[in-house]
Amino acid sequence: MKIGILGTGVVGQTIAEKLVQLGHNVMMGTRDKNETLAKTGKDNFGRPAFSEWLKNNSKVQLGTFSDAASFGELLVNATSGVGALDALKLAGEKNLAEKVLLDVSNPLDFSKGMPPTLTVCNTDSLGEQIQRTFPKTKVVKSLNTVNAYLMTNPKLLPEPTNIFLNGNDSNAKAEVKKLLTSFGWDEKDIIDMGDISTARGTEQILPIWVRLWGTLQTPIFNFKIVVEKK
Amino acid sequence: MKIGILGTGVVGQTIAEKLVQLGHNVMMGTRDKNETLAKTGKDNFGRPAFSEWLKNNSKVQLGTFSDAASFGELLVNATSGVGALDALKLAGEKNLAEKVLLDVSNPLDFSKGMPPTLTVCNTDSLGEQIQRTFPKTKVVKSLNTVNAYLMTNPKLLPEPTNIFLNGNDSNAKAEVKKLLTSFGWDEKDIIDMGDISTARGTEQILPIWVRLWGTLQTPIFNFKIVVEKK
Numbered sequence: 118m119k120i121g122i123l124g125t126g127v128v129g130q131t132i133a134e135k136l137v138q139l140g141h142n143v144m145m146g147t148r149d150k151n152e153t154l155a156k157t158g159k160d161n162f163g164r165p166a167f168s169e170w171l172k173n174n175s176k177v178q179l180g181t182f183s184d185a186a187s188f189g190e191l192l193v194n195a196t197s198g199v200g201a202l203d204a205l206k207l208a209g210e211k212n213l214a215e216k217v218l219l220d221v222s223n224p225l226d227f228s229k230g231m232p233p234t235l236t237v238c239n240t241d242s243l244g245e246q247i248q249r250t251f252p253k254t255k256v257v258k259s260l261n262t263v264n265a266y267l268m269t270n271p272k273l274l275p276e277p278t279n280i281f282l283n284g285n286d287s288n289a290k291a292e293v294k295k296l297l298t299s300f301g302w303d304e305k306d307i308i309d310m311g312d313i314s315t316a317r318g319t320e321q322i323l324p325i326w327v328r329l330w331g332t333l334q335t336p337i338f339n340f341k342i343v344v345e346k347k
Numbered sequence: 348m349k350i351g352i353l354g355t356g357v358v359g360q361t362i363a364e365k366l367v368q369l370g371h372n373v374m375m376g377t378r379d380k381n382e383t384l385a386k387t388g389k390d391n392f393g394r395p396a397f398s399e400w401l402k403n404n405s406k407v408q409l410g411t412f413s414d415a416a417s418f419g420e421l422l423v424n425a426t427s428g429v430g431a432l433d434a435l436k437l438a439g440e441k442n443l444a445e446k447v448l449l450d451v452s453n454p455l456d457f458s459k460g461m462p463p464t465l466t467v468c469n470t471d472s473l474g475e476q477i478q479r480t481f482p483k484t485k486v487v488k489s490l491n492t493v494n495a496y497l498m499t500n501p502k503l504l505p506e507p508t509n510i511f512l513n514g515n516d517s518n519a520k521a522e523v524k525k526l527l528t529s530f531g532w533d534e535k536d537i538i539d540m541g542d543i544s545t546a547r548g549t550e551q552i553l554p555i556w557v558r559l560w561g562t563l564q565t566p567i568f569n570f571k572i573v574v575e576k577k
Contacts, residue, residue, distance in 0.1 A: 229470070238468035239554075240459070274573045281555075309556055318555030322468075325511075325548030328540055329572060337575035342559060343508045345567035 121146060121189025123182055123204050125167050126160075128221060128265045129195035130174075135269035137176045139299055144178040146185025148207065153179070168344040186212035191219070191292065198224040198243055199236060202250060212223065214253040217289040219296070220244055221260040221268065223323050237320065244283055244316030255289035257282060258316040262326065264336040269300045271339070278339035282309045283316040305319055308342070351376060351419025353412055353434050355383055356399050358451060358495045359425035360404075365499035366531040367406045369529055374408040376415025378437065383409070416442035421449070421522065422561075427465060428454040428473055432480060444483040447519040449526070450474055451490040451498065453553050462557040467550065474513055474546030485519035487512060489527065492556065494566040499530045501569070508569035512539045513546040538572070 120136050122129045122145045129145055136143045147153040156166045164170075171179060178188070184190055186208035196204040202224045205213065223244040225233040237243055244258035259282050260268040267273055271280070280302055285291045294307055310318060322340070330336050352359045352375045357374055361500050366373045368539035377383040386396045394400075401409060408418075415420055426434040431452045435443065445449050453494055454473040455463040467473055474488035488499040497503055503512070514520045524537055540548060552570070560566045 217464055226469075234469040239456075239464040273575055275576050276573055278573045308559075308562060310555075310562055315558050318558040321551045321554040324551040325540075328545050328548040329538075332538060332540055333572070335575060335577075337482050338572055340573040341573050342563070342568055343504045343506055343571050344563055345503055345565060347565075 118142070119144075119188055119190045120142075120193065121185035121187075121191075122193045122195055123185060123208060124195035124197070125179075126195065126197070127162060127164060128268070129193070129268055130170055131265040132193055132195060132221070133177050134174060135300060136296045137174065143176070144180050144185045144188040146180055146182040146204075146208065148182060148204070149180055150181060182208040183212060189216065191217050192298070194218055194220040194222050194247070198222045199226065200248060201243060205247060205251060210251060210253070213251050215255075217255045217257060217286075217292050218247070218251075219260070220247055220256055221291050223261050223321060224320055232324070232331070235320065235323060237317075237319070242314070242316035242320045244313050244320065248285065248313045255284065255286040256313055257284035257286070257289050257293040258313065258319060259283070259293055262319055262322050263339050267337060267339055271301050271306075273337060274339060276341065277306050278341045279304055279306050279308055280339075281319045282307060283311065283313050283319055284313045307339055348372070348426070349420045350423065351415035351417075351420055351421075352423045352425055353415060353438060354425035354427070355409070355424065357392060357394060358498070360397075360400055361495040362423055362425060362451070362498055363407050364404060365530060367404065370388065373406070374410050374415045374418040374533050376410055376412040376434075376438065378412060378434065381407055381413060397556070413442060414440040419446065421447050421526070424450040424452050424477070426452055428452045429456065431473060432476060435477060435481065440481055440483070443481050443550055445485075447485045447487060447516075447522050448477070449483075449490070450477055450486055452549055453491050455553060455557075460523075461559070462554070465550065465553060467547075469547070472544070472546035472550045474543050474550065478543045485514065485516040486543055487514035487516070487519050487523040488543065488549060489513070489523055492549055492552050497567060497569055501531050501536075502549050503567060504569060506571065507533055507536050508537050508571040509538055510569075511549045511555045512537060513541065513543050513549055515542045
């Protein structure tokens with residue numbers, strides 16, 4: 118399948134690697150191709166520059182946000198939360214229309230220091246903002262509650278954990294669910310929360326997530342919902 | 348130990364029952380004793396009126412917020428989140444001073460319909476509001492992430508799950524931890540998140556909690572944090 122990934126950071130890279138392994142054709146989109154390729158040295162997380170990564174992942178194509186959105190039959194929003202709407206506007210409403218957009222981004226605001234706060238509050242979510250801005254796009258929020266490495270490799274953890282789906286379109290959620298199972302998520306562990314407004318729940322899990330990261334001293338953890346036996 | 352519980356709803360009742368079972372002396376506090384005792388018929392949750400419950404739990408004393416706060420060597424805030432600060436003001440700053448206050452309440456706002464939203468957002472929490480309003484009180488937030496029945500009986504679930512502590516005072520957290528282990532929580536499953544500002548994380552888990560309640564069709568569930576093995 119042709120898949121366009123918006124965003125060239127660690128999340129986009131990790132998802133791109135997995136998709137290529139699974140045999141998909143992947144184009145990543147960025148604001149300015151030349152600028153993205155011109156970066157040298159390690160990034161903020163101590164990872165090699167994107168151009169280095171691209172050399173080792175030569176099956177991945179690089180284009181603008183618009184190129185990647187136009188290329189993909191299915192799209193992944195792996196931009197930073199604060200940049201998501203701008204990136205999607207550059208991708209172009211027409212290129213996004215009628216397509217499934219898997220939104221893995223989080224509305225994190227790092228401008229007030231660590232831990233980050235959220236740019237949304239109570240009666241809204243980034244998932245809904247994207248869906249409202251692009252009503253013809255089938256937005257499905259998922260994977261935003263785990264670290265990039267777990268998104269594509271949930272078996273890193275010693276026991277099964279849960280992942281959530283939020284979205285208005287059942288067929289789009291079914292398509293994302295298929296993608297998630299190909300990443301290693303067991304179908305029984307994927308919880309369909311309901312329409313896109315339920316992204317308020319899965320995005321507001323981030324304030325405890327970022328603090329657990331500090332407490333546990335690792336980002337490689339996830340939530341398992343344990344329910345009473347009836 | 349003499350324990351004062353502020354609030355006479357299902358959360359206060361469930362905690363009172365457990366504390367009595369464990370041999371503690373319990374006084375529950377309410378705004379207006381006569382009004383609380385005069386209620387008849389079932390409450391909003393289909394439970395018997397408080398006076399009925401009290402007949403079956405005759406070791407529990409009933410007083411005003413101020414009586415209960417004065418009585419207790421350790422206090423539990425089991426009021427509704429929106430009523431918490433008012434109830435605590437009625438309890439009296441002097442009666443709360445130097446005491447451990449276990450705050451199990453959540454800043455839920457039901458005024459905009461279901462599911463409820465939160466009265467706090469990003470840069471504050473109810474736990475911090477209480478701590479700021481009563482600086483001499485040792486506020487420890489805990490148990491707010493589970494249903495009342497699980498608070499005092501975590502073994503209802505088929506496997507161990509996690510519970511969190513937020514608070515500025517280490518000794519106060521140690522005291523609450525002891526209480527939690529007497530309720531059935533294993534020490535290894537109690538996660539000390541840090542100072543009271545970390546209540547932002549545990550309170551903001553509620554938006555997913557209330558939606559999972561709908562999805563799972565039961566409030567008897569909890570989060571287990573699964574961490575990578577190193």
